[in-house]
Amino acid sequence: MKSINYELQEHALFSSQWSLLYCLKKNGSMTQKEMAEYLHVESPTITRTLLKLEESGYIKRQSGIDKRERVVSLTEKALACFPAVDESVRRHERNMLCRLSPGEKQQLARLLEKIDYSEERR
Amino acid sequence: MKSINYELQEHALFSSQWSLLYCLKKNGSMTQKEMAEYLHVESPTITRTLLKLEESGYIKRQSGIDKRERVVSLTEKALACFPAVDESVRRHERNMLCRLSPGEKQQLARLLEKIDYSEERR
């Protein structure tokens, strides 16, 4: 499912990076722990991906009141390019799922969520 | 979906390795090209995974009539442990999908195949 990297490459982004940006746009500033839980991903994955996003100026990290935590937020740069990237990702997803009817898409989402739930309790 | 590695680890196997063994059991001896096409995976992935399987004595590779090709087949060791591993993988899959009814499982397979088909033509 990484064909989406094709749409992202013109913004010098990879799919894993985009999901973090999207997460921050949706939820506002978050700690890395919160991001990991929200995205169902381990913390080293978050660390790694944020490091690259920080290098390329898409996010910044400030230490919170709890000095262990690092609060992550989007930079101006990220906010500026967000709509364009978002649009091209959505276009790609529409294209990807174009052989499914709206009903089928809903079915699929439901089934995958059921499986994901099983996965969590183990 | 890598929770399956838990069942596999007692046989010192990883999920990617198991899919190659399963492929060979189902289809008999194959070239690496054939395996890559059958599994929808690139050839370097096959090379890498086979190397490890060869080291641990699960497969052997003989050069075919066409000297570019390497014909891969299961060793006695692989054939011997196959039933036990197969059973524990199946048990895991049943467990994984236990929240889906037989009808839902069929639905899911159908939907995923449709998407996979879209993915191929791109």
Added chain:
DNA sequence: AATAATTAATTACCTAAGTAACTAATCGGA
């Protein structure tokens, strides 16, 4: 028949994610 084009496999380098072990900060109980 000799050379050009194609093909199977490998190598090197990349993204993506997980586990285990570690550090530093915070919290809790004696």
Added chain:
DNA sequence: TCCGATTAGTTACTTAGGTAATTAATTATT
């Protein structure tokens, strides 16, 4: 209050996969 337990994040190492470039063998073309 101080020391042990917990927690957030990082580092090191691993699986799993992809693309691009390379090598060696085969096929096609002139």
